[in-house]
Amino acid sequence: MNPDEEAALQRLLDIAKRDTHQSRRVADFLLAWWNAGSCGSFDLTSxxxxxxxxxxxxxxxxxxxxxxxxxPDSWGYGPQFEAVVRAWRPELVDA
Known part of the structure; x- marks a missing residue:
């Protein structure tokens, strides 16, 4: 991962931490990468x-x-993506 890619990913993770309509769409995009099967896909019209x-x-x-x-966990982003799951897909978090 080059510095520009890392910076872009970090900005998206920061946006996904917020509670806005754009944040929801960014979270959908990121979670489709993390695990589309359980977290859902990403609608390109978003x-x-x-x-x-x-x-x-x-x-x-x-x-x-x-x-x-x-x-993303291959790059050390597992904890950040787990936080996105907790925020936007709480039903998937093991209790």
């Missing part, structure tokens, strides 16, 4: 409702995913 800077970061992370063939 991009229409996001600021350009967010879309640009998603494009960067999308390319990262395609080139590296890795899950």
């Amino acid at each position: 991009l229409w409702m996001l600021d350009k800077a967010i879309v640009d970061d998603m494009v960067t992370v999308f390319a990262l995913i395609g080139h590296t063939h890795d899950y």
Whole structure:
């Protein structure tokens, strides 16, 4: 992961921590990478409702995913993605 990709991913994770409509869409995108089977997929038309800077970061992370063939925990982002699951998919958290 290069510095630009890392920065884009971190910005998306920061947005996903918030409680806005854009945050929900960013969380959907990130969680589709984490585990689409249990966390759900990402509707590409959601991009229409996001600021350009967010879309640009998603494009960067999308390319990262395609080139590296890795899950986020491979890069040490497991805890951050688990936090996104807790925030946006609490029904998936083991009690």
